[in-house]
Amino acid sequence: MPPKEVVRIEDDADRWRFLCPRGHRTWEPTNHHFWCQLCARRDDADGVFYELRDQKTDALLKRDRVQLLTDSGPYDHDLDGGAQ
Template sequence: MTGRKTTIHLDDEADRWRWVCPRGHRSWEPTNNHFWCAKCARQMSHDDEFSPEFHELHDKRSGETRTRDEIQLITTVGPYEHREGSA
């Protein structure tokens, strides 16, 4: 990675659907410093090697994978940033 981040517009359905979790689901959400997938959480069993929490998204268009640090998430009000604590 050359320091330039890949941008994902969270409110753009086409942009969101381009990216999938490690198991290929599109039901991921950003949280803290990683991602979380609702479908993985529903399908998880005790012997499952996959977790609903992960640090990389796969781009279905290009075939590339990006870590959370290599992605800039954008919302309608600006960059997505997780802040600890309450407002």
Template sequence: MPATKEEIRLSNRTDRWRFMCPNGHRSWEPTNNHFWCQQCARSYDEDVEPEFDVLHDLKTEEEIHRDELVLRQGNTLEIRGEA
């Protein structure tokens, strides 16, 4: 786990497009304790899971677990993973 948590500003388009779901979509949304992908949910493939715990970071090519992220909505803290 990294020493500092990665921050995603949910209202920032550049931040949002930097991360993808495990199936390569950018239509993900944070939910209670995981992520959900709209395109995966619309898939007719029974093997595709729309709920997941990691995002793929296109900048670093790493998989980042939900607990390693701080998600911000505007200027306020929205969701924080476990410390």
């Protein structure tokens, strides 16, 4: 299995690189999925999603293939706890 893609959620460069599937940077991690503020404001979209778009590769990365890191360590210890 390939290593997880590391996303440092408090890093400006990573926030510009990784987007919600609709292309917004206003996403936040929540309880094993993601939420986008701009998508949530739309009548035709749901703010909840399960994949981040990597602008560098244009790949959609499922939540379990992403290791979210904060300055304090892993965001979700059960998903992100181990270094891959």
